[in-house]
Amino acid sequence: MSQSSISKEKQVQNRFKAVDIPKQEPKDRIKNFKEVVLGYTEEQAIAEASRCLNCSNAQCVKGCPVEVDIPEFIKCITQKNYEAAIAKIKEKNSLPAICGRVCPQEEQCQKLCILGKKGEPVSIGRLERYAADVEQEKGLKIPKTAASNGKKVAVIGAGPAGLTVAADLAKLGYCVEIFEALHTEGGVLVYGIPEFRLPKSIVKAEVDYIGKLGVKLTPDALIGRLFTIDELFQNGFKAVFIGTGAGLPKFMNIPGENLNGVYSANEFLIRVNLMKAYLFPEYKTPLGIGKKVAVIGGGNVALDAARSAIRLNADKVYLVYRRGKDEMPAREEEILNAEEEGIEFKLLTAPTKIIGDEQGNVKAMGYVTMELSEPDPSGRRKPIPIKGSETTMDIDTVIIAIGRTPNPIIQSATKGLETVAGGIIVIDKKTGKTSLDAVYAGGDIATGEATVISAMESGKIAAKSIHEYLNQK
Amino acid sequence: MELYTVIKKEELNSITKKLVIYAPDIAAKAQAGQFLIIKVHEKSERIPLTFSDWDKKNGTITIIFQEVGFSSIELGKLKTGEKIRNLAGPLGNPSEIHNYGTAVIACGGLGTAVAYPVAKALKEAGNKVITLIGARNKDLFILEKEIEAVSTQVIYSTDDGSKGQKGFVSDLLKDLIINKKEQINITFVIGPPIMMMVTSEVTRPFNIKTIASLNPIMVDGMGMCGACRVTIDGQIKFACVDGPEFDAHKVDFKELIQRLKCYVKEEKQATHKGGHCQCHSHQ
Numbered sequence: 001m002s003q004s005s006i007s008k009e010k011q012v013q014n015r016f017k018a019v020d021i022p023k024q025e026p027k028d029r030i031k032n033f034k035e036v037v038l039g040y041t042e043e044q045a046i047a048e049a050s051r052c053l054n055c056s057n058a059q060c061v062k063g064c065p066v067e068v069d070i071p072e073f074i075k076c077i078t079q080k081n082y083e084a085a086i087a088k089i090k091e092k093n094s095l096p097a098i099c100g101r102v103c104p105q106e107e108q109c110q111k112l113c114i115l116g117k118k119g120e121p122v123s124i125g126r127l128e129r130y131a132a133d134v135e136q137e138k139g140l141k142i143p144k145t146a147a148s149n150g151k152k153v154a155v156i157g158a159g160p161a162g163l164t165v166a167a168d169l170a171k172l173g174y175c176v177e178i179f180e181a182l183h184t185e186g187g188v189l190v191y192g193i194p195e196f197r198l199p200k201s202i203v204k205a206e207v208d209y210i211g212k213l214g215v216k217l218t219p220d221a222l223i224g225r226l227f228t229i230d231e232l233f234q235n236g237f238k239a240v241f242i243g244t245g246a247g248l249p250k251f252m253n254i255p256g257e258n259l260n261g262v263y264s265a266n267e268f269l270i271r272v273n274l275m276k277a278y279l280f281p282e283y284k285t286p287l288g289i290g291k292k293v294a295v296i297g298g299g300n301v302a303l304d305a306a307r308s309a310i311r312l313n314a315d316k317v318y319l320v321y322r323r324g325k326d327e328m329p330a331r332e333e334e335i336l337n338a339e340e341e342g343i344e345f346k347l348l349t350a351p352t353k354i355i356g357d358e359q360g361n362v363k364a365m366g367y368v369t370m371e372l373s374e375p376d377p378s379g380r381r382k383p384i385p386i387k388g389s390e391t392t393m394d395i396d397t398v399i400i401a402i403g404r405t406p407n408p409i410i411q412s413a414t415k416g417l418e419t420v421a422g423g424i425i426v427i428d429k430k431t432g433k434t435s436l437d438a439v440y441a442g443g444d445i446a447t448g449e450a451t452v453i454s455a456m457e458s459g460k461i462a463a464k465s466i467h468e469y470l471n472q473k
Numbered sequence: 474m475e476l477y478t479v480i481k482k483e484e485l486n487s488i489t490k491k492l493v494i495y496a497p498d499i500a501a502k503a504q505a506g507q508f509l510i511i512k513v514h515e516k517s518e519r520i521p522l523t524f525s526d527w528d529k530k531n532g533t534i535t536i537i538f539q540e541v542g543f544s545s546i547e548l549g550k551l552k553t554g555e556k557i558r559n560l561a562g563p564l565g566n567p568s569e570i571h572n573y574g575t576a577v578i579a580c581g582g583l584g585t586a587v588a589y590p591v592a593k594a595l596k597e598a599g600n601k602v603i604t605l606i607g608a609r610n611k612d613l614f615i616l617e618k619e620i621e622a623v624s625t626q627v628i629y630s631t632d633d634g635s636k637g638q639k640g641f642v643s644d645l646l647k648d649l650i651i652n653k654k655e656q657i658n659i660t661f662v663i664g665p666p667i668m669m670m671v672t673s674e675v676t677r678p679f680n681i682k683t684i685a686s687l688n689p690i691m692v693d694g695m696g697m698c699g700a701c702r703v704t705i706d707g708q709i710k711f712a713c714v715d716g717p718e719f720d721a722h723k724v725d726f727k728e729l730i731q732r733l734k735c736y737v738k739e740e741k742q743a744t745h746k747g748g749h750c751q752c753h754s755h756q
Contacts, residue, residue, distance in 0.1 A: 181695050183559040220561040249699040260735045267698035283516045286739030360731035407696045
C-alpha cells in the first residue's frame, strides 16, 4: 500500500471528528492576558482542511454573512497554497484574522456544514484564522486597487463596519477618510474584546492593511462635535457612512448602582483593553478591582468581563444571569472557556440592590432566584422571581453587562437623520441608506447590538450602494 | 506646525500651569462650557479638561490646570515645542448662553479658568455679569485681569482675608442677594464639588436658576463608559454627553464627591511607583 493511500484512509476514518486546536491550559492562562487559543500548526490545518467534502452546492457559504467562498479557500490550504487561500477569503472579507477568531461560526457557516449532520462540522473559523495568521507572519500583501477616481467618502467610526466600508471603497478607487473618535482605530475590537481573545497586534495589522489601501485614518475626531455631517459635505466629501457602534451602557435601575466598585462592562473593558489597565502602573489608567466580583449578564461581553476579572487576581468571579445556561446569548466556546477558568455561574439569579459601606464602596449584593415560565407563543421562557427567595451575597465589585443604547451625539447634531427606538439610525436594509441623501449607516448603530461579522456585512452592503450612487453622479 | 504642539507655557502660580496648544480644528469649534480629553503620552490616562480659552484666528486652545495627580503632573512636564499625543474635542454640550439680564458666576480655585469663557460669552450676549471668585489666599487667584475685562463687576474672597472679603464665595453670593438686593436671573457655580454644593444651596431658597459645571471621572468622554454618571433629579445622566452643565439644584453632589474618591489609592501608586515617565527625555 502506498503512503498516500494510508494517509487517505486515515483521513476518511477521522472525517467526522474535528482536529482539536491547541489552547493555553486554564491554570496558566488565568495568570496572563495572552491569547487562549494558540492556533493550528500547519500539519493540523492541513488535516482539518482535508475533512472538507468540497460540496458543489456548498451550504456553508450560505451561512456566511459576507459569502466567503469557503470550500475554495479550504482547498487551497490542503494544497499548501496559503497565498491563494487568503486571497480567496479577502475577495469578500477584509478582516479574516479577526473573523477567524471572533465570528460565531457555530451559528453561521459551520452550522450548515454537511459533516455536522453526522459528526463535527469542518472548523472553518480556525482555518480562516490559520490562513490569515500565515499571511500576517509573512507581512500583509497589498492588493491592487483601482486608479483613484478622486471622489471623497467619509467613514465615521473605525470599527468592523467602518473598516469594511473603507477597504471596499478604497479598492474601487475612492479617497476614503475614516474619522475615529477614540485615540486608536478598531472600535469594539480594541476597546471591547480582550487581548486573550483577540490580540491587539492582530487588529493593528488589519488596520495597517486598510491604511495601506490608501485610506486616511484620522483619530481623536468626534463627528457631531468636531465636524458635523453637513460640514463633511462642505469639505468635499460626496458620501458619508456612519458606523459609530453601540454606545451608552445600560444600568439595571436598582439601588446602589453608583457606588464605587460598580462598573459598566464598557468602562471595565475600556480600562482593561483600550487603556491597558492590566499593565498598571506602567500604563497609567487605574482599575480598582476587588477580590469578589459579580458580573451581571449572559452575553459575550459579560464573559469577556468575567474572564478579564479572573486574570486581574480576583479570588472569585461570579457570572450572574437571570435565565438558564441554555438561554445565554454568549458563544458556547466562550462559556466553556469561562467554566474551565473557574468562573462560577449563578444562573436564574437577578440582582435587586447593591449595598455599600460607609465610604460608599460596594460590600454586598441583594438578589432573587428566578424560575422560567412556560414558553410564550414566541417560544421564549420568561424569568419570574420566586417569592421569598431574596438574599444577599458578599461582593466588592460589580460589573454590569446588560447591553447598550446608541450613542446620541451624531443623531442630535444631524437634522433630518431619522432614528427609532432610543436612537438607532433607520436604514434601508438592502442599501444601508439613511433618511438623508448620500448618508449611509451600518453596524450596531443601525441594527442594534449584534456581531462583528454582521457589522461587516452591513458595511459591505453600504459600500456597494455608495459605489452605485457615486457612479451615477 | 504639527497638531497638538505646545506653543506657550506659563506658570500662573506655584500650583497652576497654563498651556497654549496648536489645534486649529478644535479651536474653530470650541464653545464656552465644553471640554477636551487629553492623553499626554502613549501610556497615559485619558483625562478631561475644560477649555480656558481659544483663538480661532491663530488656531490655538488654552488649558489651565493644577498639578494635583499623576496625569496633570505629566501634562505639566511638557515643554514648549513638545507635543500632546492625543487631544479630542470639543466635547460635551456648550453652556446655554442667552441674554438673561443679570448673570452671576460664582467660582473658586481653578474654576476661574473654566468660568472665564462662560463670563466672556455671557457678557458678549449682553448680560450684566457679576463674577465672584474665592481662593484660600491672595496668591492663588488666576486670570484676574482677564476675568475683570469680561465682567461688569468682580468681587473677591479669601479664606484668610488677604484679598477681598474674608470668607467663602458662598458668603459673597449670600451678601449679593440679601444685603445688596441684586436681582439675579441666573447663577453659574464652577469649582470643586463641595464649593458648588454649598453655593447652590444659597440660591435655592430664592428660586434663582443655578447651573453647575460637573467634573466627574471620565475615560472616553464620548458617551461610552458611563464612569461619569451622575444622579440628576433621581435619574442617571452621563456628564460627557448629557452635560457637563446641569441644574445645580437637582445634582446629587454627595454622590459626585464620593465617586471622585474612587481611585485615590491607585492615584498614589501611579504617582509614586510609576511616577517618572520613561518614554521621553524629560524628567
